[in-house]
Amino acid sequence: xxxxxxxxxxxxxxxxxxxxxxxxxxxxxxxxxxxxxxxxxxxxxxxxxxxxxxxxxxxxxxxxxxxxxxxxxxxxxxxxxxxxxxxxxxxxxxxxxxxxxxxxxxxxxxxxxxxxxxxxxxxxxxxxxxxxxxxxxxxxxxxxxxxxxxxxxxxxxxxxxxxxxxxxxxxxxxxxxxxxxxxxxxxxxxxxxxxxxxxxxxxxxxxxxxxxxxxxxxxxxxxxxxxxxxxxxxxxxxxxxxxxxxxxxxxxxxxxxxxxxxxxxxxxxxxxxxxxxxxxxxxxxxxxxxxxxxxxxxxxxxxxxxxxxxxxxxxxxxxxxxxxxxxxxxxxxxxxxxxxxxxxxxxxxxxxxxxxxxxxxxxxxxxxxxxxxxxxxxxxxxxxxxxxxxxxxxxxxxxxxxxxxxxxxxxxxxxxxxxxxxxxxxxxxxxxxxxxxxxxxxxxxxxxxxxxxxxxxxxxxxxxxxxxxxxxxxxxxxxxxxxxxxxxxxxxxxxxxxxxxxxxxxxxxxxxxxxxxxxxxxxxxxxxxxxxxxxxxxxxx
Numbered sequence: 371x372x373x374x375x376x377x378x379x380x381x382x383x384x385x386x387x388x389x390x391x392x393x394x395x396x397x398x399x400x401x402x403x404x405x406x407x408x409x410x411x412x413x414x415x416x417x418x419x420x421x422x423x424x425x426x427x428x429x430x431x432x433x434x435x436x437x438x439x440x441x442x443x444x445x446x447x448x449x450x451x452x453x454x455x456x457x458x459x460x461x462x463x464x465x466x467x468x469x470x471x472x473x474x475x476x477x478x479x480x481x482x483x484x485x486x487x488x489x490x491x492x493x494x495x496x497x498x499x500x501x502x503x504x505x506x507x508x509x510x511x512x513x514x515x516x517x518x519x520x521x522x523x524x525x526x527x528x529x530x531x532x533x534x535x536x537x538x539x540x541x542x543x544x545x546x547x548x549x550x551x552x553x554x555x556x557x558x559x560x561x562x563x564x565x566x567x568x569x570x571x572x573x574x575x576x577x578x579x580x581x582x583x584x585x586x587x588x589x590x591x592x593x594x595x596x597x598x599x600x601x602x603x604x605x606x607x608x609x610x611x612x613x614x615x616x617x618x619x620x621x622x623x624x625x626x627x628x629x630x631x632x633x634x635x636x637x638x639x640x641x642x643x644x645x646x647x648x649x650x651x652x653x654x655x656x657x658x659x660x661x662x663x664x665x666x667x668x669x670x671x672x673x674x675x676x677x678x679x680x681x682x683x684x685x686x687x688x689x690x691x692x693x694x695x696x697x698x699x700x701x702x703x704x705x706x707x708x709x710x711x712x713x714x715x716x717x718x719x720x721x722x723x724x725x726x727x728x729x730x731x732x733x734x735x736x737x738x739x740x741x742x743x744x745x746x747x748x749x750x751x752x753x754x755x756x757x758x759x760x761x762x763x764x765x766x767x768x769x770x771x772x773x774x775x776x777x778x779x780x781x782x783x784x785x786x787x788x789x790x791x792x793x794x795x796x797x798x799x800x801x802x803x804x805x806x807x808x809x810x811x812x813x814x815x816x817x818x819x820x821x822x823x824x825x826x827x828x829x830x831x832x833x834x835x836x837x838x839x840x841x842x843x844x845x846x847x848x849x850x851x852x853x854x855x856x857x858x859x860x861x862x863x864x865x866x867x868x869x870x871x872x873x874x875x876x877x878x879x880x881x882x883x884x885x886x887x888x889x890x891x892x893x894x895x896x897x898x899x900x901x902x903x904x905x906x907x908x909x910x911x
Contacts, residue, residue, distance in 0.1 A: 373440065373896035376431050379876065381415035381889050382406065385424050391431050395424040395876060406889040407444055407834045414446065415877075419453050419885025420672060421716075423878035432461065433869040434470070440840040440894040441472055442906050446887035447488070449832040450634040451476075452670040454713050455488065455886060457879025458837070459893075462757045463870040464880065465774060467497045467820070470868055471757045471879055472839050474830060475800060479669025479678065479711035479720075481751045482574075482628045483517040483528075484565035485799040488829040490856070492839040492848050493756035493803075495821025496866045503769075503782050503816040506806070507547030510539050513585070514578075515808025515815055518799040519564035521571045523827045525801040526552075527808060527815060528561030530578055534589035540564070540573055540600070543801075543815075555605040558594030558624070565629035566829065567636045571600040572608070574626025574638060583810055584791035593624040597638060597649070609653030611640050630668035632675040639668050639677070646677065646687060661685045661696035669711040671718045678708040684720060684731075702729050702737050712752035713882045714759045714772075721749025726763055728752070728772070741776030744768065751798035755805045756820045757880040762795030767809055769795050769818075784816045785809040801827050803858050822866065824848045824856040836907045842897035852907040 375389040383402050385395030399422035406413030417423065426432070447455050457473030471493045477486040509515060509529050516538075517528035525543035537554040538561035544550055555561060560578040564571060575594035581587055598605040611623040627641035636649040644660035665679040677685040677696075682705040686697040702708065707723040718731040719740065726746035729737040743749060746763035753760050759772040760781070767785030770778040784807055785793035797808035803823035808815050824839070824846040838849040844863055848856035876891060877884035898906070 373894040373898055373902065376893045376895050377426065379424070379891045381891060383412045393426050393429055393431060393874070395426045398423050398425060400424055400877065404887050406887070414887040414889035416887045417877040417884040419451070419456060419883050421883060423883060424876035426874035426876065428871055428873050432874055435869050436863050436867050437895055438842050438897040440838060440896065440898045442890070442892040442894070442898070443837050444834060444889040445837055446834045447474070447830060447832050448886065451885050452632055452673045452675070453885055454882040456882035456884040457875070457877070458884060458888065459874065459876055459891070460757070460879030461868075461870065461872055461874045462880060463872050464757060466870065467495050467758065468868065468870045469757070469872060470494045473879055473881055473884070475754070475881065477712065477753050477799065478630055479667050479676070480753060480798055481710050481796055482563040482667055483519050483797060484630055485519050485753070485797070487520070487566050487631070489520055489800070490826040490830055490837065490848060490850070491800060491823065492846055492856070493821055493823040494841060494846065494866055494868055495756055496868065498865065499781065499820045500818050503784055503818045505547065506543070506815040506817055507549060508812065508814045509541045509549050510551060511536055512539070512813030514560070514583070514794070514810040515797055515813055516560060516562050517564040518797040518806055518808050518815070519566060519571070520799055520801045520827050521566045525799065525806065526564055526571060528564050528573055529813060530560040532559060532580065532585070532588045532590070536590060537592070538575060552600070552603065553605065555598035556594055556596050557592045559588045559590040559592070560594060560625070562594075562625065562627055562641070563629045565631060565636065567631050572629055572636060573598050573600070573605070574629050576625030576627065576641060578625065579642070583794065585811060595624040595626055595640065597626055597629070607653060608649065609655055611638055611645065611647045611655055612657065628667040630670065630675065632670055637668060637675065639665055641666070658687070658689065658694055661698070666707065666709055667711070671711070671713060676711065676718070678711060678720060680707055682706060682708075684708060699731070700735055700737060705729075709748065709750050710752050712754060712759060714754055715880055716878065716883050719752065719759070721752055721761055723748040728761060740772065741778055743770040743778045744780055750794060750796045751807065753798045753800055753805060754881045755800050756823055758820065760798070760805060762798060762807055764794045765792045767793030767795045769807055781818065785812045785814070787812050800825060803856070819859065822846055822858045822861045824858040826850060826855040828855065838898060838903050838906070840897050849903055852904055
């Protein structure tokens with residue numbers, strides 16, 4: 371089938387459709403004077419990542435149906451963005467789970483890890499979800515898969531092992547139930563957090579007190595509190611979080627609970643003590659103090675670092691030369707612990723204990739309760755996946771999908787371990803087009819696919835890039851700068867009718883507002899050929 375333009379938005383001074391089809395955009399605060407790939411002014415649209423986007427009203431030509439289609443876009447991203455980079459284009463009916471989504475993921479505050487960072491995701495759906503979660507295996511002798519992260523095209527996991535002669539390991543996923551053991555970065559019982567940073571994978575270790583999950587204490591009493599960097603197949607010691615404060619001072623920062631990248635630097639957070647630390651290279655960490663109580667995780671949103679604490683508040687951290695500032699957001703009613711955060715439909719949401727509720731931060735400085743997840747007690751790892759928000763729970767180790775108006779749908783119980791008090795669906799990540807969760811106490815990873823998805827599991831390089839997302843027959847393909855970077859699992863095209871009544875959104879979608887610039891955005895009916903992709907890639911180079 372030959373291609374034909376549905377819409378062509380040059381975004382060079384206006385939001386008009388130059389295809390002749392009349393699919394003109396309505397500007398919602400986008401700067402249309404930005405320089406494009408040729409550095410000429412008024413040749414690209416600059417999106418602020420906070421509220422600006424372009425809305426294209428629904429039309430008959432925008433009804434994709436079961437046809438092949440292609441999206442071509444020139445996108446510019448900055449090197450350091452303390453926020454999700456966000457969605458490029460979406461036409462999605464969230465109530466029916468119908469349509470398509472294209473954007474870049476950043477999942478920070480996913481309990482403990484920076485799970486996704488600058489990963490492109492292209493998904494289609496028509497209300498499809500695999501009937502069961504797929505078991506991806508137990509990782510060594512793990513009882514807890516505490517951390518998951520994508521790095522350089524691979525899925526990595528950090529584990530907790532409880533034997534006296536055992537330690538936490540890092541594993542790299544191969545396929546099926548096979549994992550490659552990359553060894554123990556230290557000799558403590560846990561690898562609690564993972565984060566990609568400056569092209570390397572970092573891991574934080576800990577002496578985890580398993581009593582918090584109603585399990586017997588580990589006889590391995592070796593201290594953690596160190597951060598390691600993966601160099602090839604070897605772990606390099608990057609130092610230990612230092613100092614001690616608070617009622618748990620006897621632990622002296624022996625547990626790194628969270629890692630996050632903020633303002634181009636790596637930050638670490640202890641679990642049993644107070645403090646926030648910034649990596650200065652080699653084995654040096656700067657102590658940035660405390661807001662007055664210990665915390666659980668870190669996440670970025672709208673240019674600020676957010677600290678989720680052991681209490682009912684979220685703290686913003688900002689700093690400059692010789693100063694720091696801690697700003698407490700409004701208390702969350704009925705909450706005593708905050709474990710996770712995500713950015714959903716452009717707003718920060720957090721997962722809490724003791725009523726397993728998710729709260730949304732509003733522009734007026736208040737929190738809105740988005741509902742309770744079944745009869746669960748605690749919300750852990752959250753991720754936005756193919757247009758929907760997913761969250762893991764305790765005590766049954768279930769995963770729920772948010773279906774709007776306070777309603778959460780259980781997609782399954784991931785941990786079936788008998789005769790235990792607590793089961794956790796703790797860590798989560800999007801990789802290989804699938805949604806993954808790590809569990810306690812089975813120490814397993816499970817995955818599921820909603821609709822069909824193609825992901826680029828490498829970090830998108832900053833600067834101007836050419837992106838093509840294409841549906842052809844029974845598969846999806848992602849191209850960056852003319853090279854294939856992601857392919858979906860196959861599907862029956864007749865089962866994916868993507869027609870819906872929603873408008874087409876440019877620079878906004880189910881994850882977040884786009885932060886960066888777009889130029890020469892095109893939507894085609896039909897699949898582009900390799901020669902056509904090559905020609906588009908060479909446009910104005």
